Structure formats: structure tokens, C-alpha cells
Amino acid sequence: MTLTSTPAPTVKGSGGDDGRASRRPAFLSGVGGQNISLIGALLVVLALFGVLNDNYLSLSNMQVIAEAATITGLLAIVQTVVIICGGLDISVGSQVGVASVVSAMVFTTTGSGAFLGMAAAVGVGLLVGAVNGVVIVYGRVNPTIATLAGLAAYKGLAQLLSDGRAQGYVLNNDVFVFLGRGKIAGLPVMVWILIVVAVTVHLLLKYTDIGRNLYAIGGNDTAARLAGISINKYLICVYTLIGAVAAIAGILLTARTGSGQPVSGSEGLELKAITAAALGGAALKGGKGGIGGTLLAVALLGCLENGLTVQGINTFWQNVAQGALLVIAVVIQQRRSGERAVGLPH
Amino acid sequence: MTPHPHPDPAPGSPDGPPPAGDHAPSVGVSGIIKRFGEVQAIGGVTLDFPAGQVTALMGENGAGKSTLLKILTGDHQPTEGHVVVDGEPVTLDSPARARAAGIRIIPQEPEIVPHISVAENVYAGALPRKRGRLLDRAELDRRIRADLERLGFAHVLDPDLLGSQLTPAQRQLVEIMRALTGGTTARLIAFDEPTSSLSEHEVDALFALIRRLRDEGIAIVYVSHRMQEIFQLADRIAVLRDGTLVGVQDAATTEEGELVRLMVGRDLSAMFVRQRVATDRLVLDVQNLTTDDVSDISLRVHAGEVVGLAGLIGAGRSELALALAGDLPVRAGTVTLDGVRLRSGRPGDVIRAGLGLAPEERKAQALFLQQSIKENASLVVLDRLRRFRFVRRTAERRLAQEFSDRLRVRTPSIDHEVRKLSGGNQQKVVLARWLARKPKVLILDEPTRGIDVGAKAEIYQIIADLAAEGVAVLVISSELPELLGLADRVVVMQGGRITGELDRGEATEEAILELAMADDIVGAAPGASS
Numbered sequence: 001m002t003l004t005s006t007p008a009p010t011v012k013g014s015g016g017d018d019g020r021a022s023r024r025p026a027f028l029s030g031v032g033g034q035n036i037s038l039i040g041a042l043l044v045v046l047a048l049f050g051v052l053n054d055n056y057l058s059l060s061n062m063q064v065i066a067e068a069a070t071i072t073g074l075l076a077i078v079q080t081v082v083i084i085c086g087g088l089d090i091s092v093g094s095q096v097g098v099a100s101v102v103s104a105m106v107f108t109t110t111g112s113g114a115f116l117g118m119a120a121a122v123g124v125g126l127l128v129g130a131v132n133g134v135v136i137v138y139g140r141v142n143p144t145i146a147t148l149a150g151l152a153a154y155k156g157l158a159q160l161l162s163d164g165r166a167q168g169y170v171l172n173n174d175v176f177v178f179l180g181r182g183k184i185a186g187l188p189v190m191v192w193i194l195i196v197v198a199v200t201v202h203l204l205l206k207y208t209d210i211g212r213n214l215y216a217i218g219g220n221d222t223a224a225r226l227a228g229i230s231i232n233k234y235l236i237c238v239y240t241l242i243g244a245v246a247a248i249a250g251i252l253l254t255a256r257t258g259s260g261q262p263v264s265g266s267e268g269l270e271l272k273a274i275t276a277a278a279l280g281g282a283a284l285k286g287g288k289g290g291i292g293g294t295l296l297a298v299a300l301l302g303c304l305e306n307g308l309t310v311q312g313i314n315t316f317w318q319n320v321a322q323g324a325l326l327v328i329a330v331v332i333q334q335r336r337s338g339e340r341a342v343g344l345p346h
Numbered sequence: 347m348t349p350h351p352h353p354d355p356a357p358g359s360p361d362g363p364p365p366a367g368d369h370a371p372s373v374g375v376s377g378i379i380k381r382f383g384e385v386q387a388i389g390g391v392t393l394d395f396p397a398g399q400v401t402a403l404m405g406e407n408g409a410g411k412s413t414l415l416k417i418l419t420g421d422h423q424p425t426e427g428h429v430v431v432d433g434e435p436v437t438l439d440s441p442a443r444a445r446a447a448g449i450r451i452i453p454q455e456p457e458i459v460p461h462i463s464v465a466e467n468v469y470a471g472a473l474p475r476k477r478g479r480l481l482d483r484a485e486l487d488r489r490i491r492a493d494l495e496r497l498g499f500a501h502v503l504d505p506d507l508l509g510s511q512l513t514p515a516q517r518q519l520v521e522i523m524r525a526l527t528g529g530t531t532a533r534l535i536a537f538d539e540p541t542s543s544l545s546e547h548e549v550d551a552l553f554a555l556i557r558r559l560r561d562e563g564i565a566i567v568y569v570s571h572r573m574q575e576i577f578q579l580a581d582r583i584a585v586l587r588d589g590t591l592v593g594v595q596d597a598a599t600t601e602e603g604e605l606v607r608l609m610v611g612r613d614l615s616a617m618f619v620r621q622r623v624a625t626d627r628l629v630l631d632v633q634n635l636t637t638d639d640v641s642d643i644s645l646r647v648h649a650g651e652v653v654g655l656a657g658l659i660g661a662g663r664s665e666l667a668l669a670l671a672g673d674l675p676v677r678a679g680t681v682t683l684d685g686v687r688l689r690s691g692r693p694g695d696v697i698r699a700g701l702g703l704a705p706e707e708r709k710a711q712a713l714f715l716q717q718s719i720k721e722n723a724s725l726v727v728l729d730r731l732r733r734f735r736f737v738r739r740t741a742e743r744r745l746a747q748e749f750s751d752r753l754r755v756r757t758p759s760i761d762h763e764v765r766k767l768s769g770g771n772q773q774k775v776v777l778a779r780w781l782a783r784k785p786k787v788l789i790l791d792e793p794t795r796g797i798d799v800g801a802k803a804e805i806y807q808i809i810a811d812l813a814a815e816g817v818a819v820l821v822i823s824s825e826l827p828e829l830l831g832l833a834d835r836v837v838v839m840q841g842g843r844i845t846g847e848l849d850r851g852e853a854t855e856e857a858i859l860e861l862a863m864a865d866d867i868v869g870a871a872p873g874a875s876s
Contacts, residue, residue: 208735209728216725219714226673226703226711227725227779228694287716 034281038296045300049307056310063188067256069302070190071096073295074249075269076276077201078242080294083277084205085238086218086286087143091132091150092246093269097158097262099125099250101167104260107176108168114175121254122247128154129243133236151270158262167260180255190252197245202291214238218286271322276301278329283337301325372396373418373449373534373565376435377427380413380589387413389589390427395534395565400556402576402597403569405586405609405798411569414586415536418567419451420444431533448533450525452540456517460510465490467509468523493527498558502551515548522555535559536567541575542796553579571798573602585609606799620810622850624651624834629818630701630787632670635679639665640842643679647787647818652809654833655822656858662842663822664706667789671703672696684786697726700786704776704793706822708769712776715765719757720746722764723778749778753808770801777808788812791822806832826855838862 050057075092082089099121107117128150135146161167170176182189205211216224217231225231253265279297282289301322308318339345374394380387388410395401403411416422418429420438428435431447438444459467465486466473474485490505503519512520518540525535537556541549556579560566570576576583580597585608593608630647640662647653655663668674670681672693681688683699705711714722723746724731731742746760753774757767764775773793780788790809794802809832813819823829829836836853838846838861846861 203736207737207739209732209737210735212721212725212728212737215717215721216714219716220710222711223713226671226693226705228692228697230692230694287714 035293035296038279038293038300042296042300042303045303045307049303049310053307053310056307061306061310065299065302065306066191067188068306069298070188070194071249071252071265072269072272072276072301073194073298074197074245074252075273076280076294076298077198077291078245079270079273080277080280080282080289080291081201081205081214082143082238082242083274083282083284084218084286084289085214085235086221087136087235087238088274088284089132089147089150089239089242090144090270090274091128091147091154092242092273093266093271094151094154094158095125095128095243095246096250096253096266096269098128098154098161099247100253100266101158101162101250101260101262103247103251103254104168104170105161107170107173114170114173117170118175118251121251122244125243125245125247125250126240127243129240129246130236132243133239136239137232137235155263155267162260162262164262166257166262166264169259170254171258176255176258179252180258190256193248193252197248198291198295205291210234215287218283218288220287271326272301275322275326275329278326278333281333283333284330285337297329372430372432373447374430375414375417375424375427376430378414378417378424378429379426380410380417380422381425387589388417388424391586391589391591392427393584393591393594394430395567397533397565398560398563399581400560400566400568400579402580402583403567403586404571404576404583404605409586409609409798410589411586412538413589415451415538415567415569418444418449418534418536420449446530448530449536450532450534451536451538452518452521452525454538454540454542456521458509458512458517458520460508462509463505464503464507464509464512464516464520465505467520468493468527470524493523497523497526498555499523513548515544515552518544518552526559532564534565534567536569538569539571540568541570541572549575571796573605576605577602609799620652620806620813620832622834623814625649625816627816629684630670630820631680631682633680633682635666635669635681636677637665637669637674638677639674640669640839643839643844645820645837645844647820649786649816649818650813651835652813652819652821652833654829654836654853655820655839656824656826656829656836657839657862659824661839661862663839664791665842666839667703667705667791667820667822670696670789671701671705697783697785701789702726702780702783702785702787703789704773704780704791706791706795708773708776712779713764713772716763718761719750719755719764719767719775719778720760722775723749723760723782726779727782745782746778749782750775753778753781754804768798768801770797770805773797773801773805774808777805781808781812785817787818787820789820789822792824793821794823794825794828802828826858829853829858830855 046057055061075096079089079092102124103117103121105117106120107114110116132147132150135141135149136143139146141149171180179189179193184192205214213224213229213234216227216229217234221231249269250266254260257265276297277289277294278284279300280289280293280295282294304321305318308321309315334345372394374392376392378388378391391410391414393401403414405411413422417424418438420441420443423439429438429447430436436447438447438449459470462470468490469486474482474489476482487505491500494500494503494505499519503516503523507516509517509520522535525532540552544552553575556566556568560581568576568579577597583595583597583600583605584591585593585595585605587609595605595608625648627649628646629649630645632643632645635643635645643666645653655666657663665674669676672688672691672695683701686699688696688699688701709715714725720743724737724742727745728737728742731738731745743760750757750760755767755771755774755778757771764772767775777790777793793809794805797805806828809819809821821829821832823832830853833853834850836848836858837844838848838858840862848857848861
């Protein structure tokens with residue numbers, strides 16, 4: 001159209017973005033509408049389960065929630081990055097499984113080299129992530145399809161390596177024990193790792209030219225290319241970064257459970273990671289999203305899951321709730337973007 | 347729909363045009379105010395579209411034309427006021443309602459399904475069927491032929507063609523047939539810039555059709571930026587400015603200058619003529635460049651020189667621009683930029699070497715619509731604004747503000763999302779991005795397409811200023827008067843080759859067109875692509 005593009009029809013009345021931003025109290029203006037809803041939902045969940053169960057709000061239970069949410073959180077952070085670029089990675093759970101198995105097996109076979117085990121896991125993670133990136137960029141395979149293939153292939157790889165069983169025992173090693181059980185300044189080491197990764201990625205996204213370019217690629221890849229951004233390089237790097245962070249998550253899984261887990265503990269993590277990213281406001285079309293929202297969504301999901309478990313709700317129902325949440329998150333997103341309900345969504 | 351019944355046409359003959367001389371049925375709008383958030387797009391417009399007349403709707407981009415059309419067609423709901431049909435206010439809360447009320451729009455870009463026939467495209471959604479859900483092909487064929495005959499399109503539109511085989515004009519005819527067939531009688535048809543992709547004789551045919559529809563008693567709303575068309579076609583001209591109606595003129599007694607003044611609120615000289623400032627310093631030197639789309643292109647642009655690149659659509663001009671920008675692979679030949687030979691390859695390298703391209707499709711190829719003016723403007727200078735890899739945010743803001751001000755982007759703030767700007771202001775954001783980079787060569791592909799008169803003049807001035815600063819500018823444009831006013835030299839392309847070059851003194855529209863259509867040269871050249 002050569003005519004002016006008008007704001008989407010669903011932005012009506014005084015509910016426009018500008019209006020909201022200007023009328024919000026100053027201390028909230030940097031938070032964003034999506035995050036306010038998430039904080040609200042989180043408070044409701046905490047209050048609800050807090051009333052239902054005395055122990056729920058206890059410090060020890062909060063720590064359980066935080067530790068359980070760490071692995072999801074790591075994956076959700078990198079999932080957010082790839083979604084911002086307009087991609088997706090549904091193989092993250094399988095990557096965690098591979099890394100977990102590799103870290104434990106290398107540790108066991110080399111005697112006592114915890115760092116060797118970890119390095120091997122990270123190396124394999126980088127490799128697997130780079131393979132994803134290369135298949136997508138140079139094989140021209142749709143990211144969902146490519147990583148769906150990865151989901152199956154890497155799971156199979158982990159099972160082949162481990163013969164389908166939990167591998168090794170690592171809790172005789174101080175380093176693994178420190179990662180899985182240790183605390184620094186009262187906070188579990190795992191949570192510190194999550195914080196470090198989150199802050200690093202947040203700084204990368206919001207304050208560096210790399211981050212700007214990532215948003216640009218997701219926002220309009222043609223325009224990004226013509227603005228001189230090497231899209232291929234960025235995408236391969238992002239998928240490789242996912243592999244590295246998934247490997248860290250795999251190492252933490254090993255440290256927590258005491259052995260290398262090919263499937264259990266990592267299966268289904270992709271769903272949680274994508275749900276958290278979508279709930280946190282990362283637009284699946286690309287170009288939008290942030291770590292703050294994603295972490296809030298991770299916290300919300302973690303508190304919800306723990307609450308349901310504490311209340312003795314069947315895990316099958318938790319799966320249903322998980323799936324429903326993902327759909328609801330995306331429906332809300334699409335409503336906000338004002339997309340018209342015609343045919344297949346873009 | 348409103349509860350009151352319309353004087354409905356006989357249900358037996360739903361396809362017939364309304365009888366002329368009916369008691370002047372009319373469609374109009376009354377007291378329309380439309381706000382999007384805190385932005386007021388339309389501020390109290392009352393306007394009647396009488397039956398049997400062509401009402402042209404004019405105004406700069408952002409004046410509210412498209413919003414008004416969308417209110418008429420039920421896509422938008424007015425914040426205040428209402429659409430009036432036959433003197434009664436009606437609520438058009440969906441396109442289907444508007445259609446039932448007899449209001450139709452021919453969109454600028456026809457919506458055509460590529461893999462189905464013309465007949466199926468026309469009746470899509472209301473295909474005749476036999477018992478069950480089987481398509482009644484015989485009835486479909488009978489109906490399309492009858493409708494083609496009735497509307498006089500039988501000789502220009504083969505109903506068996508597939509959507510993908512249609513020319514732009516035929517695509518438009520399909521939309522027009524959709525508007526004129528099925529359901530209720532059309533009483534108002536709005537044409538939104540219908541001629542932007544049509545050739546001259548197709549335009550003539552379209553105008554003949556519009557006049558016929560008008561004479562049959564249909565109210566026509568005609569939106570266009572092209573003055574000539576407006577004067578050929580319109581009975582009345584309604585001018586919008588900043589969302590308000592600034593005048594409804596009788597087309598027969600109005601002059602072009604008066605309309606422009608109404609639209610922009612100030613007087614503009616009809617044509618822009620730039621002073622020559624070119625130097626002898628060669629900046630862009632293209633030798634025998636060959637790509638998949640163009641062959642053997644040799645081209646030189648000096649510092650301070652504006653070279654126009656003319657040619658018909660498909661001549662390969664945009665493809666040449668993309669190849670120079672490093673986005674399309676170069677097969678042979680060299681590009682030298684300020685003495686340094688460019689290795690064919692990536693846009694990033696080309697940009698660093700000092701060449702910028704503002705591409706043809708600004709929304710699809712240049713802008714990040716969800717992002718702010720600031721982020722759009724600073725994207726290609728981030729490497730100069732960073733310390734380590736961190737973007738210096740105050741410096742970025744200062745820079746974006748400076749160029750936004752300098753190019754007079756009309757916006758309350760540089761934090762505004764680009765999608766909310768009008769076409770002209772969006773183009774200025776694209777230019778701001780490149781001006782901030784301070785390139786040695788700037789290629790502008792159709793820099794004023796779809797932009798209103800006022801913004802056009804501003805963009806011409808920007809180009810003149812750039813040349814005065816010593817930038818080598820290559821302008822691709824299909825508007826010949828624009829090229830003649832801007833360029834020191836006009837290079838003409840056809841079929842992927844350069845067919846001639848005209849100095850300012852010898853460049854006329856006729857001379858350019860002659861070169862642009864110089865078939866013999868290409869015919870003689872072996873291996874010329876498409």
C-alpha cells in the first residue's frame with residue numbers, strides 16, 4: 001500500500017501502546033505490560049497455593065522450585081534468543097540428554113576429570129548446535145522441521161551412547177557435588193549459573209550491536225541483509241550458543257541426579273522452554289522478546305508445577321496444563337498483534 | 347445492518363446494476379472521528395458520495411484517506427459518527443455488512459488466488475454447486491460468461507485463465523467483477539489507487555468502465571495521487587488534510603495548483619529543478635558488470651553527481667542496484683568505489699566500502715516496522731556507535747534525533763514505531779539511516795513511490811543536499827519528470843542492458859522512452875537475459 005499504514009484494528013480506544021506507557025506509574029514504565037501481567041499471575045499462583053498449603057511459601061520449597069526451574073530457565077533463555085531471530089529450536093531437550101550422558105561418561109572413563117567431562121559435554125553441545133544451524137541455513141530446512149529431526153536424532157544419539165541407561169556416578173566428585181548441591185551466599189550454585197547466563201544474554205540482547213542485529217534479523221530478514229548484517233553467521237552462532245547452553249543444562253542435570261541421563265529429566269524440556277519464551281512475550285514471528293519476561297514466565301511455570309505437585313495433582317494433568325498454557329500464550333500474543341483470523345497464521 | 351429495510355433490489359436479479367435515476371440513493375459519512383490510541387486519524391469528516399458521480403479523494407499520505415475507506419468498508423469502526431446509507435445511519439461492523447449495504451472496494455493490490463481459474467476467483471466463496479458439495483462446473487461457466495458479457499469484459503478476460511496467468515489489469519478486472527456480481531447490488535465502489543500497476547491503454551479501459559458504472563448510477567470513490575487522472579475522471583474532488591476535510595471542489599472549475607495548496611497547505615513549484623554541482627572525482631565506476639539479470643553494464647557516477655537510471659518495469663534496474671549493493675551475485679565485471687575495487691559479495695562489505703542502497707520496497711526490504719525510528723535509523727552505524735560491543739545509547743539517540751530532525755520526519759518522538767508513520771515519513775527514516783552512515787555512493791530505488799506531493803519535494807531537496815555534499819547519487823525512478831528534474835545525466839536500461847545515456851540538455855521524456863523501448867538493440871544482442 002502506498003497509503004499510510006494505520007495501527008492494527010485491535011488497538012482500540014485508549015488502550016494503545018502509547019497511552020498505556022504514558023499513564024503507567026514511572027517506576028513501572030520500564031517493565032512492560034506483558035511483564036506486569038506475568039507478575040500478577042505469579043502473585044495469584046503464590047497466593048493460591050500458599051493458602052492451600054502451609055509449606056508452599058517456605059524458604060526450602062522456594063529453593064526446590066528455583067533448582068527445578070534452573071534447567072528450564074537456561075533453555076528458555078536461549079530459546080528466547082532464537083525466537084527473537086525468527087527461528088525455533090525444539091531439539092533443546094535432546095541436546096541436554098546428549099550433554100548429560102557425555103559429561104558423565106567422559107568423567108567416568110577418564111577416571112576423575114570432572115572438568116574434562118564438562119568440556120567434552122560443552123564441545124558436543126557446540127557441535128550439535130552448529131549442526132542444527134548449518135542444516136537450517138545451508139540446507140534451507142525450516143527451523144521447526146530441522147530441530148524436530150534433531151529432537152529425534154539427538155535423543156537416539158544419547159540412547160545409543162548410553163545404551164539407554166543412566167551412566168556413571170558423579171557424586172563422588174567435589175566439582176559435580178558443588179554444582180548440584182553447593183551454595184554461594186545462601187543461593188544454590190545452579191541458580192547462580194542461571195543468573196549469570198541470564199544477565200549475560202540480557203546484556204547481549206539489549207546493549208550490544210549483536211543484540212540489535214538479532215532483533216533486526218527476526219524483524220525483517222531481507223532488510224537486515226541489505227543493512228549489511230551477515231544473517232547466516234548470526235543464525236549459526238545462535239544455534240551453536242543454544243548447544244553450549246543446553247550442554248551446561250545437561251551438566252547440571254548430571255550433577256543433580258548423580259549420573260548421565262539420556263532421556264529422563266530432559267524429555268519435554270523443549271515444550272517448557274518454548275512455553276516460557278512465548279508467555280514471556282517473545283513473538284514467534286521474531287523481532288520481539290526479552291529475557292526479563294522469559295524468566296518471569298519460567299518462575300510462573302515453576303511455581304505452578306510445584307504447586308500442582310504439592311497438591312498431589314496427577315502429572316498427566318500437568319501435561320495438559322502445560323500444553324494449554326502454550327496455546328493460551330500464543331493466542332494472547334496473536335490477539336495483541338492484531339492479526340486477522342483468516343486461514344493459516346503467519 | 348440496521349433494523350430498517352432497504353429499498354432492496356428485486357432478489358431475482360441480484361446482479362443487475364441499480365436503475366439509473368432511482369431516487370438519488372446515496373452513501374456518505376457523517377461526523378466521523380477515528381482515533382487509534384491517542385492518535386487521531388480522522389477528526390470529524392462529513393462527506394456525501396452521491397450516486398452517479400465520481401468523487402475523488404485526495405490528500406497527502408497520513409491525511410486519512412485509507413482510514414476513511416476502511417470505515418466505509420467495515421474494516422474499521424469509527425470512534426464517533428457513522429456511515430449513512432440513504433439518509434439513515436448504519437453500523438458497518440464487518441466487511442460482510444458493508445458488502446450487504448452495497449459498498450465495495452477495489453483494493454490497490456488485488457487478492458487473486460494463483461492456482462484457480464478466473465471464474466473460481468470471481469465467485470470464490472459463493473461457487474455454484476450441485477446437490478451435495480459438488481462444484482457445478484457447467485453453471486459456473488455459464489455464469490462467468492454471462493457476467494463477462496454483461497460487464498463488457500468478454501474480450502479482455504478469458505475465464506479459464508489461472509489466477510497466476512493474469513496481467514495486473516486483468517487482476518483488477520477480477521476484483522471489479524467480484525464487486526459487481528453476487529449478493530446485493532453495488533451502490534458505491536471505491537477504487538484505491540487502481541492505476542499504479544496499469545499500462546496506459548489499460549488505464550483508458552479502466553476509466554471507460556468507471557464512467558460506465560457511474561452512468562449506471564453507482565457512486566464512485568476514487569483515491570489517487572495522480573492529478574491527471576483525477577481531472578480526467580472526477581466530478582468532485584474531496585481533499586483531506588490531517589484527518590479533516592479541507593474542501594470539496596467541483597472538478598471542472600478547479601486547478602491543479604489549488605488542489606496541491608489545499609493538500610499541503612502551502613504553494614509548491616510544480617517541478618523541482620536541481621542545480622548542477624557535479625565534480626570530476628570519479629566515485630562509482632562499474633565496468634562490464636554482468637549478473638543473472640543484467641549484462642555488460644558500464645556506469646560511472648562522480649562525486650556530487652546525480653545520475654538517473656530510467657527504464658520500463660523489468661529492465662533490470664532494481665536488480666542492478668541489488669547487485670551493486672552486494673545482495674545479488676556478480677558473474678563478471680568490476681565495481682570500483684572511490685578507487686578501491688569491490689570484491690563481489692556481501693552487503694556488509696559494500697556498506698563499509700561506502701555504498702548505501704535505499705531499496706524499492708521500503709517496508710519489505712528496508713524497514714523494521716515494529717521497531718522505533720531510532721533503532722531503524724541507527725542500524726547501519728552501530729559499528730561506529732559502539733564501545734567494545736556495547737552501543738553508546740546517548741550517542742545513538744543524539745544521532746537518530748539529528749537526522750530525524752534534519753529530514754523532518756513527522757513524529758512526536760524518535761521512539762515511535764515506524765509502522766505508525768505515513769509512507770513519506772517511512773521513506774525519510776530509510777534515508778536517515780543512510781545519511782547517518784555518510785556514504786560515498788547512495789543508490790535510491792524509487793525514492794518517492796507512493797509518497798505525497800509535499801514529502802516528495804522534501805525528498806528532492808534531500809537528494810540535492812546530498813549531491814551538494816559530494817555524495818555520488820544514483821536514482822532509479824519510473825517517474826520521468828522526477829528524473830529530469832533531479833539528474834545530471836540519465837542512463838536508460840532495457841532488457842538488462844544499458845541502451846543509452848542522455849545528458850541533462852538532451853534528456854526529454856520522449857528521448858528516454860525511445861531508449862527504454864529500443865527493442866532492436868536487445869534483439870541484436872546475443873545472450874541477453876529475459
